[in-house]
Amino acid sequence: MLRLRRPPLRVWVWTAATLVLVVVAALLWRGSDAAATESTTAAPAGVPAGTPAGAVSAAWTADSTSTPDAAPRDTVHDGRVVLVEERGVRTVDALTGAEAWRYIRTNARLCDATVVGGLVVAVFRTADRCDEAVALSAATGMRSWTRNVNFRTDMTLASTDGIVLATGPTGVVTLDPVGDNIRWRQPTGEGCSLLDSGVGRAGVVVLQRCAGAAALQLRLFDGFEGRPVWTRDVADRSATLAGVDGVVTVAGADGVQFLAAADGAPLGSLPPAATVRTTALGDTTLVLADGTLSAVDQATGTVRWAVPARGLPAAGAKTLPDRSPVPVPEGGGFVLRDLATGAELDRWSAPDLPSGGLARVVGPAVVLQPPGRVLAYR
Numbered sequence: 001m002l003r004l005r006r007p008p009l010r011v012w013v014w015t016a017a018t019l020v021l022v023v024v025a026a027l028l029w030r031g032s033d034a035a036a037t038e039s040t041t042a043a044p045a046g047v048p049a050g051t052p053a054g055a056v057s058a059a060w061t062a063d064s065t066s067t068p069d070a071a072p073r074d075t076v077h078d079g080r081v082v083l084v085e086e087r088g089v090r091t092v093d094a095l096t097g098a099e100a101w102r103y104i105r106t107n108a109r110l111c112d113a114t115v116v117g118g119l120v121v122a123v124f125r126t127a128d129r130c131d132e133a134v135a136l137s138a139a140t141g142m143r144s145w146t147r148n149v150n151f152r153t154d155m156t157l158a159s160t161d162g163i164v165l166a167t168g169p170t171g172v173v174t175l176d177p178v179g180d181n182i183r184w185r186q187p188t189g190e191g192c193s194l195l196d197s198g199v200g201r202a203g204v205v206v207l208q209r210c211a212g213a214a215a216l217q218l219r220l221f222d223g224f225e226g227r228p229v230w231t232r233d234v235a236d237r238s239a240t241l242a243g244v245d246g247v248v249t250v251a252g253a254d255g256v257q258f259l260a261a262a263d264g265a266p267l268g269s270l271p272p273a274a275t276v277r278t279t280a281l282g283d284t285t286l287v288l289a290d291g292t293l294s295a296v297d298q299a300t301g302t303v304r305w306a307v308p309a310r311g312l313p314a315a316g317a318k319t320l321p322d323r324s325p326v327p328v329p330e331g332g333g334f335v336l337r338d339l340a341t342g343a344e345l346d347r348w349s350a351p352d353l354p355s356g357g358l359a360r361v362v363g364p365a366v367v368l369q370p371p372g373r374v375l376a377y378r
Contacts, residue, residue: 036107038088042100044139045079045093048363055349056333056366056377060097065372071277072358072369074314075115077138079362081374082120084113089120091141094362094376101141108132111151116159116177119144123151123166130155135177145180158199160245163223165199172197172206174223184226192217199223200244200280202261207234207241207250220248220264232264242287245280245315246298249287256289258301267301270294277356279315281326284339288312288356293328295342305342307335311357311368327359327366334359334366334377350377 064075064083075082080091080100088110090102103122111130113122115138124132130151135144152168159165163183164175171187171194186204188194191211198205203223209216215233218241222229239252247267248259256270273289280286284304285296293309296302311329324339325346333349348366357370366377 036105038102038104038106039141039143040101041141042091045100047079048095048365050364052334052348052361052364052366052378054347057350059095059365059376059378060092061373061375062092062097063372064369064374072356072371073114074358074360074369075374076314076360076362076367076369077115077118080138081367081376082113082115082138083374084110086110088124089113089122089136091138094367095365095378097376103134103136103141103143111153111155112157114157114159114164116164117161119177121157121159121164121175121177123149123155123157125153129153133175133180135180144178147180149182158197160199160201160223163199163204165197165204167194167197169194172204174199174204174226183224186221186226196241198241198244201246202244202248203229205241205244205248207239209237218248218250218259218264220261230264232259240276242276243278243280243285245278246283246285247296247301249276249278249285251276251289256287258285258296261298268296268303269301270303275356277312279312279358281313281315281339282324286312286326291355295339304340307337307342310353310355311359311370314358314360314369327361329353329357329359329368336361348377 062083079094081094082091088104091100108124108126111123111125118138120136120138122134123130133149134146155166155168164177166173173185174183188208192208194208196207204221206219215235218234219231220229236252236254239250242251243249250257255272256276258267260267277288278285283298285298287294292306294306295304309328309330313326325336326339328335328337335344336346354370357368360367368375
């Protein structure tokens with residue numbers, strides 16, 4: 001008969017050590033960021049062919065916001081729409097609303113996200129600070145970079161080509177969206193509090209109130225270097241910053257004021273309005289003020305044309321070589337207008353458009369982004 005031999009003691013030790021390692025690895029995995037991340041990718045989509053029909057209706061809608069009271073943002077990229085959610089971001093097809101890719105963190109909350117230069121830059125809060133930043137390809141969802149940051153939980157993000165601006169009550173920070181490095185910081189001065197900030201082609205602008213000063217202080221910095229360019233006093237203490245592209249736009253009880261990006265010199269103005277939003281296309285700044293859309297020449301501050309409107313074109317709206325048509329949400333639908341003259345070029349009827357949205361044509365669809373939502377019309 002064969003006698004069974006007990007394994008040597010070292011075999012039992014190795015087996016026990018292996019089991020311990022497996023258990024520890026499983027526990028570490030369950031508590032890791034990787035296990036708490038839902039990340040999918042997709043092939044690039046590209047802009048679909050075609051144009052909207054004469055009459056369009058809502059094809060799909062979705063919520064998209066990290067800051068409910070913030071102005072709407074243009075998050076359309078090559079036929080897809082980036083949706084900002086509580087735990088992360090995902091993209092959907094602009095025509096169908098079907099999901100393309102997602103990046104969701106179950107162990108963190110999204111502080112804010114912005115779309116710039118083909119990337120989605122998102123900042124997450126894992127504890128008591130917004131401490132992790134990630135950049136994802138807007139086309140595919142592939143991760144470009146990840147880095148640690150140290151931002152307050154009430155921070156917000158904004159962006160323009162080559163610059164991501166993080167803003168909090170104590171100052172601003174700029175990040176390189178491609179290289180992931182922090183370029184420069186600008187804290188508020190001693191005795192000052194930050195009221196508003198913005199980033200655009202003009203640079204980075206901050207609006208602050210300083211103790212003992214009769215006026216607010218408006219400062220423009222070079223967006224890439226952080227070098228101070230100019231500082232101006234704003235006598236209207238109710239003023240807010242409404243735009244930084246082409247011209248610096250300040251809105252308050254004294255009206256909507258346009259300041260030159262080069263030196264802050266006053267250019268022109270519009271009457272006071274309760275709600276003011278702007279977007280810039282080429283050499284024109286479009287201003288939506290209490291239901292009127294005005295096309296303002298950035299060089300002179302004069303109004304080229306004005307029409308009643310419920311929203312305004314997105315900054316990424318495409319233009320044609322011989323003319324510059326932009327989609328304007330108006331009563332009864334979307335009107336395609338010439339950017340230079342305001343002349344009507346086409347019209348797509350759609351009932352009950354929400355107010356305050358950004359419109360962009362994506363092939364046969366029009367994507368409208370009012371505060372906190374996205375709607376697609378076909």
